[in-house]
Amino acid sequence: MDRVIAWDKTKIEGVAVLPASKSISNRALVLCALAGCPVPENLSDSDDTRVLREALSTSDRLVNVGHAGTAMRFLTAYFALKGGVRELTGSERMKQRPVQVLVDALRELGASIAYMGDEGFPPLWITSAPLQGGRSLSLDASVSSQYVSALMMIAPLLPGGLTLDLEERIVSAAYIRMTVGMMRLFGVDVRLEGKKIIIPEKGYIPVNLRVESDWTAASYFYEMVSIVGLGEIFISDLKKDSLQGDALQYRLWEQLGVQTEWQESGVLLRVVGENTDFFEADFTEMPDLALTFIVTCCLKDIPFHICGLETLYVKECDRVAASIRELHKLGYDLDVSVHGELSWNRERNTLISLEIDTYQDHRMAMAFAPVGLKLPGLVIRNAGVVTKSFPTFWEQLDKLLI
Structure with a gap:
C-alpha cells in the first residue's frame, strides 16, 4: 500500500497517542517467560512484539520471525537455553543480518547451533545442549547491543551465572542499561563495572509490569512540529x-526549535526556541533516532555532521545508503x-522525485512522512510497513493534520 501525502499546515496542535515501548515489551516478554509470570500490561501491538510473543509460546519446530531483528537475537539465546529442536529463520533481509557474534558466544557456553545457509547468518538450527556458566565471556559489543542483552x-539461569567482558566500542549502550534495569526489576542484581557486566546465578522473581509509551515513536512528532515551526503536540505516558x-x-x-514541557501525565512539545546554525550529534546511544534528525535538518535547511551510525548499516535496511538515496531524490x-x-x-540538486521507497523499513516510512508538510x-511506498513498530502511525498523523 502506497500513501500519497497532501497535508497543508502552517501550525500543528493536538494530541498524539503512542504505542507502548517495543524495546521494553520485547525484554519483558523474555523475562516473563523465564520467570514464569503473565505477560505485561499495555504490551506493544507492534509486529516485532507480536512475533516474539508467538514464538515464546509455540512448540513448533519452525519459527519464522520475519523482519524482527530483536526477536531473532533474543530467541537465539532463549532457545539455546531452553533446549529442544528449533529452526529459527526470517525474511530475506533477516538472512543478511549478522548473528555470528552471538552464536559464537553461545557456542562457547556449550550451545549446539548450526547455520543452515551462509556462515554467520540466519537461518539457524538449534538443538538441545546444556549451557555452562560460571565464567567470563568476551564479547564484541561494536555490532549490536542486542547480542549483549x-x-x-x-545468564542468571546458567550454573554459576556469567560475566561479560565487552570489547571494542560499545554501541547502543542505553539499551544494555535498559536490560540491566529490567533484570533488576525481576530480582537479579546485575553489576556494571566499566565494560564488565557481572550477572550472578539466580532465579527470576515474577512481577506485574505495565509497559510505558515508546520514546522512539515520539521522535516523529518532534519532527513534525520542528519542520512546521509553529504549534504544539501533547503526548501522554x-x-x-x-x-x-x-x-x-x-x-x-x-x-531544532522544540522544547519539552514535562507534565504529570505526559509531555507537551512546543515550538519556542531558536534553531542551531549547525547540528552536530553522536547517535551511538540513540541509533534509531538518527534518520529522523537527518531528514529534519535537511527540510529545515540546517547543515549537520552526525556520527555513531555504525549499526544503521545492518538494520531492516542499510539506513545510511537508503537515506542518501531518498534524500537525493x-x-x-x-x-x-x-x-x-x-x-x-x-549542497542541493534538482528535485528528482516525490516517491520515497521504504525498503521494508518502518523507520524509513515514518521519518520521511513529515516531509509531506x-x-x-509526497508518496510513501509500502506505507503499511509502519506496523512493525507503530501500527496506528498514519491514524495518529491524520488526526493531527487533516
Missing part, C-alpha cells in the same frame, strides 16, 4: 526518568566520507 537475560535511552532526545530537539546531496558518519553542507504530493 540476549546473553544477559539468560512519557516519563523523563524512563528506562528508554531515547528519552534523552528532548535535549537534541532543543537545538528530494534535492539533498549528503556526504558519507567516513564510515558511521554522515554530513550535509547544504513541506512537499505536498
